[in-house]
Amino acid sequence: MTLTVRDQLKYWGAALVVFLFLLWWLGDVILPFVLGAAVAYLLDPIADRLQAVGLGRVVSVAIITVGMLLFFVACVVLVIPTLVSQAAALSERIALLIEQAPNTVASAHQWLTTEYPGLVDNLPEPDEIETTLGTLLQSVTAGLRERAGTLIEGAVASVSGLFNVLVLFLIVPVVSVYLLVDWDRMMAKIDSLLPRDHAPVIRSLAREVDDTLASFVRGQGLVCLILGVYYAAALALVGLQFGLIVGAIAGFLTFIPYVGALVGGVLAIGLALFQFWGDWVWIIAVWAIFQSGQFVEGNFLTPKLVGDSVGLHPVWLLFALAAFGSVFGFVGLLVAVPLAAAIGVIARFMTARYKASALYQGSGRGPQA
Numbered sequence: 001m002t003l004t005v006r007d008q009l010k011y012w013g014a015a016l017v018v019f020l021f022l023l024w025w026l027g028d029v030i031l032p033f034v035l036g037a038a039v040a041y042l043l044d045p046i047a048d049r050l051q052a053v054g055l056g057r058v059v060s061v062a063i064i065t066v067g068m069l070l071f072f073v074a075c076v077v078l079v080i081p082t083l084v085s086q087a088a089a090l091s092e093r094i095a096l097l098i099e100q101a102p103n104t105v106a107s108a109h110q111w112l113t114t115e116y117p118g119l120v121d122n123l124p125e126p127d128e129i130e131t132t133l134g135t136l137l138q139s140v141t142a143g144l145r146e147r148a149g150t151l152i153e154g155a156v157a158s159v160s161g162l163f164n165v166l167v168l169f170l171i172v173p174v175v176s177v178y179l180l181v182d183w184d185r186m187m188a189k190i191d192s193l194l195p196r197d198h199a200p201v202i203r204s205l206a207r208e209v210d211d212t213l214a215s216f217v218r219g220q221g222l223v224c225l226i227l228g229v230y231y232a233a234a235l236a237l238v239g240l241q242f243g244l245i246v247g248a249i250a251g252f253l254t255f256i257p258y259v260g261a262l263v264g265g266v267l268a269i270g271l272a273l274f275q276f277w278g279d280w281v282w283i284i285a286v287w288a289i290f291q292s293g294q295f296v297e298g299n300f301l302t303p304k305l306v307g308d309s310v311g312l313h314p315v316w317l318l319f320a321l322a323a324f325g326s327v328f329g330f331v332g333l334l335v336a337v338p339l340a341a342a343i344g345v346i347a348r349f350m351t352a353r354y355k356a357s358a359l360y361q362g363s364g365r366g367p368q369a
Contacts, residue, residue, distance in 0.1 A: 023328055023331065030331060033171075034331055034335065035175075035334065036172045036174070036176040036178075039172065039180075040175075040176045040179035040180040041213075042218060042221075043068075043176070045218070046060075046064055047060045047180060050063060058181060061180050065173075191203070205342075205345055205349060208345045209338070212344070213341050217337060220254075220255050220305075223254060223301045223302060224252060226251075226301060227254050227260065227293050227296075227297060228251015229251070230247070230293055231247030232244045232246075232251070234289045235286065240272055240275065240282075243268070246264055246267050249267065250263065250264025250293075251264075254297070256314055261290050261294045265287070265290035268290065269283065269287055272286040316340060317336075320337070320340035321336045324336040324339065
C-alpha cells in the first residue's frame with residue numbers, strides 16, 4: 001500500500017514535532033550527547049584519512065584521542081590561564097576608564113573652552129556633563145550587574161554546579177570516542193531505515209547538508225583558529241597589552257564576516273592609543289596587523305578552506321542562533337548551525353521543485369490578445 005503525499009507529510013510532520021518537543025523537554029540532559037556527537041562529526045574525516053593509509057578504525061580513534069588529550073592539556077596549562085588573567089586585567093582597565101570618564105570629559109571641556117571659546121558656547125557646563133554621564137554610567141553599571149547576575153544564575157541552573165560540569169567533561173569524551181568508532185556503521189544503519197521511495201532524494205539532500213556543514217563548521221572553524229593565533233601572536237610581538245585576549249576575541253568572532261576584524265581592530269587600536277600615544281609607528285603596526293589578517297582571510301583562507309558556495313548566509317545563521325538559543329537554551333545553540341544548514345538545503349530544494357512545477361510555469365500559453 002502506497003501512502004499519499006499528504007499522509008507522508010502528516011507522519012513526517014508529527015515526527016518533527018516529537019523531535020523538537022524532546023529537544024526542549026530533555027534540555028541539558030542531552031547536552032553531553034549533543035556535544036559528543038558534534039565532536040565525533042568534526043573528527044570523522046581525520047579518522048577516515050587515517051584509515052585510508054592502512055590503519056584500523058580503533059587504532060585511528062586511539063591516535064585522535066591521544067592527540068586531542070595532549071592538545072587539551074597544553075591549552076589548560078599554557079593558554080587558558082594567560083587568557084583568563086588578561087581578561088581579568090582588561091575588565092579592570094575598562095572599569096577604571098569608565099570611572100575616569102567624567103574627569104576626562106571635564107578636562108576636554110576645559111581645553112576646548114581655552115583653545116576654542118566660540119565652539120563651546122552652546123555646550124553644557126562640565127558639572128552638568130559629569131552629572132549626566134555619572135547617571136548614565138550608573139545605569140549601565142546597574143544593568144550590567146543585573147545581566148551578569150542573570151547569566152550567572154542561568155549558568156548555575158543549566159549545569160547544576162561544579163559536579164555536573166565535571167560530569168560533562170567526563171561524558172563528552174566517552175560519547176565522542178564511542179560515536180567516532182561506530183560512525184560509519186551508524187550512518188549505514190540510518191541509511192537502511194530510509195523510506196525506499198525517497199532514499200535517493202534524502203541521500204542527495206543529506207550530502208548537500210554535509211557539504212554545507214563541512215564547508216562552514218570545519219572550514220570556518222579552521223579560519224577562526226588560524227586568525228586567532230595570528231592576531232594574538234602578532235599583537236604580543238608588538239608589545240600590546242592584552243594582545244592575547246584581543247586576538248582570541250577577534251578569532252572567535254571571525255565566523256561572522258568582517259565582525260571579528262572590526263571588533264578586534266577597534267579594541268586593539270583603542271588599547272594601542274592609550275599605550276603608545278605619541279608613538280604612531282606602533283599604532284600603525286597594530287592597524288596593519290588587522291588589515292593584513294583581513295586581506296589573507298578574504299583572498300586565501302576563506303576561498304581555500306570554506307569555499308565560495310557555502311549556502312549559509314550570515315544573517316540566516318544569526319537568526320537561527322538567536323531563535324534556537326531562545327527556545328532550546330544552550331542545546332539550541334549547538335544544533336542551530338546544522339538545523340540552519342538543513343533548512344537552507346530543503347528550502348533550495350523546494351524552490352527548485354516549485355520552479356519546475358506547473359504552479360510556477362503555468363500552462364505555457366502567453367496572455368491572449
